[in-house]
Amino acid sequence: MGAKAAIASSVADQGVAAFTNIIVLVVxxxxxxxAGFAVFSMVYMVFTVLLGIGVSxxxxxxxxxxxxxxxxxxxxxxxxxxxVASTVIGLCMAGALSFVPGGTAGGLAVLGLVLPIVLTQDGMRYCFSALRLPHYAxxxxxxxxxxxxxxxxxxPHGAGAVRLVAVWGISAVPALLVGAALLWPKVRHAPVDLRAYVRRGHLGQRFVIEFGVGNATSQLAVVGLGLFAAPLAVGALRGATTLFGPMNVLFNSATAFGPPLLNRVRGTDDKVRATAVLGIALAWVAxxxxxxxxxxxxxxxxxxxxATWASSSALLPAxxxxxxxxxxxxxxxxxxRVLRPRATLPIQVVFSLASVVFMLVGYAADGVLGAAWGLFLGSALKATALWLRIAAVRRGTGAGAGQQAPGAAEEGVTAGSSAGPR
Structure with a gap:
């Protein structure tokens, strides 16, 4: 598949996936x-964290x-x-929460039961990306x-979070079967090495730490805000996020399918220029x-x-x-990620934790609106720090090395390497 067709299929796939998430939340x-949507939002946010861990x-x-x-x-x-991993985690969740009272616990227990279905189906999308078959995804x-x-x-109207989570999870079975049928002919003769994922130095361990101190930290902070302070705040923030679903399409496309395409661009400077233009364009679209x-x-x-529109619409500027x-x-x-994969972790740690602090301070100062502006401040500072780090990488890359970007291959960091995205 050509580069243009791959990009078009990748963006279309992210659009379909994100539109599905939007429709789920809208319905x-x-x-x-x-109040019911606030409970569903907390369950769905826990799934988002688990999905992010798996992706990372x-x-x-x-x-x-x-x-x-x-x-x-x-x-x-x-x-x-x-x-295998999602089955083990899901069964543990379901077993631990089945006897805990409350709608949130019930929704999380059902989430555990459908977790292997939804995580495996979503994970196949990255297999198709690596195989350069985004049209299969x-x-x-x-x-x-x-x-x-x-x-x-x-x-029916008034359906509880438990029922909605169950329907949402089971509805992924046909897509899982289609994905498996498309993937199997491409990989059936390939060896399986599960030990690579628990071996010390697996690159995903570094990425999951980044996610843990990045997206997961802020999302779990929002969940904590709902559990211990204001449950309706979770619904408002989640509703606002839903409205920006089209932006998530573009962000997810860049994260999931950007590295294979960017590796085709020769030279450090050309890679940086391409992503700088991408960042400016995405910011204007936002x-x-x-x-x-x-x-x-x-x-x-x-x-x-x-009913969530009234509270979510007030958060739109932030x-x-x-x-x-x-x-x-x-x-x-x-x-x-392409130039120097090991360079992102310190920035993720510092500024993701700072985002949580800004959100909580903002909530204490001005409720959910203050929390939303706190999240903005954290995102802006993290972006600034990342681009400053890129500038330092460019300065440290000689003219000759610039034609061979110091990426994963140079540093010996691949998924199965023993050498030690958000």
């Missing part, structure tokens, strides 16, 4: 009360693999490891969308989308988010600013 918001540990390391034979073996191993995710939307749409959302009539907003900062940070992170 849940319309079927639920504000398996997916982001997988797309850095090179060589046809290594890629095929890594893809089969990655799919198998994801299925698009096919599977289209099936996911076609099944999930009708399944949720027929649920600003434009924010303006569109702010101009929506209230009745249209209520059609999208139901959330839009945050997404502009995320755009610049995502492009910078992509650059460092």
């Amino acid at each position: 849940a918001a319309r079927l639920s009360t504000a 540990y398996v997916g982001q390391a997988l797309v850095l693999e090179r060589g046809e034979g290594r890629v095929r073996a890594a893809c089969r191993s990655a799919a198998t490891f994801t299925a 698009l096919a599977a995710d289209t099936v996911r969308l076609a099944v999930a939307v009708p399944a949720l749409a027929v649920q 600003v434009a989308w924010t303006v569109v959302l702010m101009l929506l009539p209230d009745h249209v907003g209520r059609q999208l988010l139901g 959330s839009g600013s945050q997404y502009a900062g995320i755009a610049l940070g995502t492009s910078a992170l992509l650059t460092l």
